[in-house]
Amino acid sequence: LNDYKLWLKYNKIENHDLSQAYSKTTNAVYIANIGDIIKNAKRELSLALPQMLGTQVTYESSITSETTLIIDVFNNLPEDLKLAVKKNIENINKEGFIIQSISRNNTPLTIITSKEEIGLLYGTFRFLREMQMHENISAKTIVDSPKIQLRMLNHWDNLDRSVERGYAGFSLWNWQKLPEYIDQRYIDYARANASIGINATVLTNVNANALVLTPMYLEKVEALANVFRSYGIQVYLTARFSAPIEIGNLETADPLDKNVQEWWSNKAAEIYKRIPDFGGFLVKANSEGQPGPQNYGRNHVDGANMMATALKPFGGNVIWRAFVYSEHDDTDRAKQAYDEFLPYDGSFKDNVIVQVKNGPIDFQPREPFHPMFGAYKKTPLAIEFQITQEYLGFSTHLVFLPKLFEEILDIDTYQKGTGSTIAKIIDGSLYGNKLTTMAGVTNIGTDLNWTGHPFAQANWYGFGRLAWDPNLNSGQIADEWIRTTYTNDKAFVEPIKKMMLTSREAVVNYMNPLGLHHIFDTGHHYGPGPWVDDLGRPDWNPVYYHNADKNGIGFDRTTSGSNALEQYAPFLEKAYSNTNTIPEEYLLWFHHLPWDYKLNNGEILWDGIALKYQEGVDQVDDMIKTWEAAKPFLNEEQFNEVHMLLQIQLKEAKWWRDACLLYFQTFSNLPLPKGVEKPAHSLEYYQSLKFPFAPGIKPSWN
Ligand code: BDP
Known part of the structure; x- marks a missing residue:
């Protein structure tokens, strides 16, 4: 089934001149042999180029005067090439890359280079995408880096392989056959993610099962981490707060209890022994019935910091969700997370990230932004989008979600003057946060086409692209996806793009x-x-x-009602309070x-x-x-x-x-x-x- 290949179709390039030009560029390839990640870049080239160009790739063991394409990190480049790319290398970060074409001894040469190995994989995928889109690669220089550090999928996958809010079959993770059996799907999953820059994945549901933290499961997690590592993807797990009781034989999970703290520290050590680059824990606590620190009269800071302390020696993070609303609280649900979390801003350890859904209720077809964005100034905030379409017609309805994501990212919160957009909060530029994260609750499952609806693939794709660069335009994302998935023919691309871009407003x-x-x-x-x-x-x-x-x-969320509007910056509070100035799409949300x-x-x-x-x-x-x-x-x-x-x-x-x-x-x-x-x-x-x-x-x- 062709759909399985996602946007990595690598269709044959029928245009003769273009195909010739690309063949010239890829005629003699030198690709450094520096690790497992670059091996995967090479594998991708060997898969893609013959399909697109009908020729086999010739790899050279060293750079010669014949070489037409060089893929290597900056430090390994010959001096003259270093000089050629030097200016651009200063403009990328450690995951970024440069694709630059020059003339060397009168022969055209294309260089894909980066600071670290992972940049070469991203650069290779980008190079192949340019070819898929029939772009004139040798005529342009591409200098690109991700703007967000953690570009992360959240799987709501249960250990029995059911997927909460999953509409594309069962969980990809075949726990029964792991660790021995490595399904080709794991590799293709990692490839697809790497191709759009996703670099972290949480394997398990936020409504967590402590079993995943037992040795039997950790061995399986390790096997997955080994596959994903070579595609630059870090593994995270959800941690059930009561795990010390459930699998640790303790009587309490109180975060201030010495034995509990020690249990988590030992657990972290055990995990890192197997998975040295383990990312950390994602935690849903005291939310919708999940256990948490409040069960012991403690608060979110106590809980998050306890886990953060356990992970700190190994460089791990705690991602603590702020999706809370209480059955004992009768204030407007839209206000509760902000009310509860605002006083904690600045009290979390520096390896804690607070993860907030894009809106204050729950992944509705349209919500105003969550008021914690902008109001939280000292703690790094991750934005959580839902790629799976829980409230958007499941994977039956065609809805292009990058349009929704873009709408949120572009919103001005006015919390630090005009221009305090959510994109700038998330990428750390507004408040200077060091840890930056965008998370997406994935829509992936065992369906042959991964996502149930063929067009839902575009939502996975678009999430990855926006996590890489939250300033991208949804029209450009749709354009890329259509051309790599279907065809470059304008007569197809333009109307289909229009259809995708309208689909969100339709729903x-x-x-x-x-x-x-x-x-x-x-x-x-x-x-x-x-x-x-x-x-x-x-x-x-x-x-x-x-x-x-x-x-x-x-x-009514004005002063005559729940007054949720007081949680927004004064400028917006005022504008939204007035029915004459509120954008009509939010009218009945607030009035x-x-x-x-x-x-x-x-x-x-x-x-x-x-x-x-x-x-x-x-x-x-x-x-x-x-x-x-x-x-x-x-x-x-x-x-x-x-x-x-x-x-x-x-x-x-x-x-x-x-x-x-x-x-x-x-x-x-x-x-x-x-x-x-x-x-x-x-x-x-x-x-x-x-x-x-x-x-x-x-x-x-x-
Ligand atoms: C809601 C879902 C529920 C999730 C919860 C969450 O209905 O299945 O567990 O959010 O995000 O949207 O924790």
């Missing part, structure tokens, strides 16, 4: 327009359930979030407004909501038309697969529109405006739909 429109949020059906979050009001905790219920009644709809409230375009709120739902459906209709017009560029299998998925997306977009509008209409008591299709069924019908099986949930989430 917002047909699920949660104008700032509505969390109106998904129970537990599995599949399909609409705005009427749900009977879950264990108020803040698990959609009615808590939309507050619809006969007077209006929306969550409860009457049904006849006048929107910017003169429509009343009820009509505006209804028309947005309709617009979402129409946008999916257009996506189908675009795909149908692209048929000549696709083989039958490729065409049909996405076509069928788009039909489901259309059906479900209508389901969302009809179910939500019928339900909200019971409060507004207003007719559907002109242009909105009549619902196919009654409200009772939509309310009666039950899904006994939806993928991606554990029994406890039912």
